[in-house]
Amino acid sequence: MSAKTVATAGLSERPAGSAAPTAAAGEPTWDIIELLFFAYRDFVGDPDEVLSKLGFGRAHHRVLHFVNRNPGMKVADLLDILNITKQSLGRVLKQMVDQGFILQKEGAQDRRQRLLYVTPKGEALALKLAGLQTARITRAFGELGPGAHEAARRFLTAMIDTDNREGVLRLIARADRASKRG
Amino acid sequence: MSAKTVATAGLSERPAGSAAPTAAAGEPTWDIIELLFFAYRDFVGDPDEVLSKLGFGRAHHRVLHFVNRNPGMKVADLLDILNITKQSLGRVLKQMVDQGFILQKEGAQDRRQRLLYVTPKGEALALKLAGLQTARITRAFGELGPGAHEAARRFLTAMIDTDNREGVLRLIARADRASKRG
DNA sequence: AAAATATGTCAACATGGCTGACATAAATAT
DNA sequence: ATATTTATGTCAGCCATGTTGACATATTTT
Numbered sequence: 001m002s003a004k005t006v007a008t009a010g011l012s013e014r015p016a017g018s019a020a021p022t023a024a025a026g027e028p029t030w031d032i033i034e035l036l037f038f039a040y041r042d043f044v045g046d047p048d049e050v051l052s053k054l055g056f057g058r059a060h061h062r063v064l065h066f067v068n069r070n071p072g073m074k075v076a077d078l079l080d081i082l083n084i085t086k087q088s089l090g091r092v093l094k095q096m097v098d099q100g101f102i103l104q105k106e107g108a109q110d111r112r113q114r115l116l117y118v119t120p121k122g123e124a125l126a127l128k129l130a131g132l133q134t135a136r137i138t139r140a141f142g143e144l145g146p147g148a149h150e151a152a153r154r155f156l157t158a159m160i161d162t163d164n165r166e167g168v169l170r171l172i173a174r175a176d177r178a179s180k181r182g
Numbered sequence: 183m184s185a186k187t188v189a190t191a192g193l194s195e196r197p198a199g200s201a202a203p204t205a206a207a208g209e210p211t212w213d214i215i216e217l218l219f220f221a222y223r224d225f226v227g228d229p230d231e232v233l234s235k236l237g238f239g240r241a242h243h244r245v246l247h248f249v250n251r252n253p254g255m256k257v258a259d260l261l262d263i264l265n266i267t268k269q270s271l272g273r274v275l276k277q278m279v280d281q282g283f284i285l286q287k288e289g290a291q292d293r294r295q296r297l298l299y300v301t302p303k304g305e306a307l308a309l310k311l312a313g314l315q316t317a318r319i320t321r322a323f324g325e326l327g328p329g330a331h332e333a334a335r336r337f338l339t340a341m342i343d344t345d346n347r348e349g350v351l352r353l354i355a356r357a358d359r360a361s362k363r364g
Numbered sequence: 365a366a367a368a369t370a371t372g373t374c375a376a377c378a379t380g381g382c383t384g385a386c387a388t389a390a391a392t393a394t
Numbered sequence: 395a396t397a398t399t400t401a402t403g404t405c406a407g408c409c410a411t412g413t414t415g416a417c418a419t420a421t422t423t424t
Contacts, residue, residue: 035338140340156217158322
């Protein structure tokens with residue numbers, strides 16, 4: 001049995017139609033709930049395979065991703081984004097520093113800070129992983145019509161906590177500028 | 183510091199604009215990658231809070247969700263959907279059976295099978311959790327124009343592994359019929 | 365000089381994945 | 395009828411990654 005299949009066994013099968021319209025108010029939007037589950041599972045599945053060969057997990061991916069996107073960020077910033085404890089981060093971060101994927105520099109103004117950067121090796125891995133996910137995304141956008149990117153962006157943005165949305169958009173916009181400069 | 187915030191500290195801030203268009207071919211679609219991360223984090227965050235008060239985790243949620251949606255499913259089906267080992271499932275499942283959220287019945291034709299059902303208590307919890315997620319989804323659809331539901335469904339579907347997509351759609355469609363009958 | 369801040373570390377624990385080995389009952393095949 | 399396969403469960407232990415609490419160190423701020 002290969003991974004990432006879905007049970008089709010049991011219960012009589014009928015031809016697959018489009019999911020039900022979910023009209024009635026107050027009824028759960030089962031289709032979106034379940035599609036999000038499966039879409040996200042596949043979305044993170046591609047990187048997971050590559051990472052596991054390196055002895056890394058999803059936690060390493062998250063660290064690498066955000067450091068790559070926000071070079072020079074503080075440890076505290078990363079903790080805030082990942083929403084984990086410094087002890088959890090510490091373990092993972094230490095491995096990536098020891099293995100030469102991430103590099104820490106003392107802050108220029110504030111020498112208590114350990115600013116985080118990816119090494120060339122780290123950047124290569126980050127781009128490889130992002131490439132896998134981008135391939136999936138562009139394939140999806142290719143299947144859908146033009147405007148799919150914008151529609152997806154609007155949907156995903158609207159799904160984020162309202163009181164956090166501005167911060168997320170700022171983060172993305174700032175990282176974009178950083179990578180374009182870099 | 184509250185949970186689920188995003189670092190805004192450091193680096194000079196500029197007013198939040200829409201994310202960059204990500205035009206160039208071969209460049210990662212950072213915006214979708216990151217929005218998916220944050221959207222999913224918030225999406226599962228609501229249920230997580232409720233579950234933790236019951237001593238349950240995300241694993242329990244997944245089990246409860248799929249059993250509720252597919253009453254009478256076999257253990258093997260659930261394993262196939264969740265893509266975990268029977269030992270992992272066993273632990274979680276046992277707790278939910280012991281605490282009266284899920285019920286197992288011997289199969290009618292094949293008496294080796296332990297068909298899975300939610301109890302009324304289990305259904306209530308499943309609906310409560312789905313309600314939280316639905317609230318977020320309908321809020322999002324409300325912010326976006328009409329057609330948002332359809333657009334989201336198409337996007338998410340296109341993000342699923344092509345060789346698995348049919349199976350997922352069948353699963354959703356079948357569960358819809360089951361819940362409409364039930 | 366004292367207090368607050370940024371970071372790191374030690375120790376212990378919980379959850380939820382995993383593998384491997386083995387047990388049981390029931391269905392199926394020979 | 396016996397043998398094999400199948401569906402499920404269970405024991406034991408390992409690993410990754412989250413948690414809390416306590417404490418250490420360097421540096422900045424008051």
